[in-house]
Amino acid sequence: MIFQSRGPGADLRWSPGDDLMALPRCDAVLALWGETSVAADDADANAQLAQISRQVAQACGAGRVFHMSSAAVYGPGQALREDDPAQPANPYGHSKLAMEKRVAGWQTTDAELRHCLLRVANVVGADSLAPALRDMAGPATLDRFADGAGPRRSYLAASDLLRLLAALMDLPDARLPGVLNVAAPRPVEMEALLQAAGKRVIWRPAPPTALQDVTLDAGALQKLVPGLAFLNNANDLIRDWTDLEAAQ
Secondary structure, eight states: OOOEESSTTSSEEOOTTSOGGGSOOOSEEEEOOOOOSOOTTOTTHHHHHHHHHHHHHHHHTOSEEEEEEEGGGTOSEEEEOTTSOOOOOSHHHHHHHHHHHHHHHHHHHOTTOEEEEEEEOEETTSSTTHHHHHOOSSOEEEEEOTTSOOOEEOEEOHHHHHHHHHHHHTSOGGGOOSEEEEOOSSOEEHHHHHHHTTOOEEEEEOOTTOOSEEEEOOHHHHHHSTTOOOOOSHHHHHHHHHHHHHHO
């Protein structure tokens, strides 16, 4: 596996606009990028990145490309499945859905390149809790909803995501889905993650726009890679994150 970055420290340094012919040959491209700070009038931002990913894959002679979508395309809900309607609740979700629609067109036209959309759950250390987890000085603020509980999300450890991507690259073409939820089997309370990190929680009344539940059904994923076990306990998820942070 070769890691590419626009900055130093990766195996390969390359940026959009650089010569595509400078890239090495490969079997698959993992497009691990995305635009998260999306304005309401810029829904095409992630679709443009997907277009570049497609060009990279074609230049490298890859047979498949994995596009990082998000649970945000669904909007609120529990145990959301791949065939449930996409009803994003924010500009980021709309941008990812626009990307998915662009990729769906290629799935029907690109005979020599398979496209797989991965609807990735919250990755510990790379979601909205990340600033609070890294701020060792102060407490973290969470929304409290009408039932007295806080936000629940499907989560995934970063190390599990890496192992999963490696497993997906080894799947035969016939088994590779067009869309796949990527999450540990059980949702996690954000409060539990903060407590596992030793953070004090300050509660505030949830505003009308806040989403209490965005959780994914991971049944298709478990059938696809039954040999992989995913961290699903708040303490284990935080330990995995802290170990990775310490290794940097």
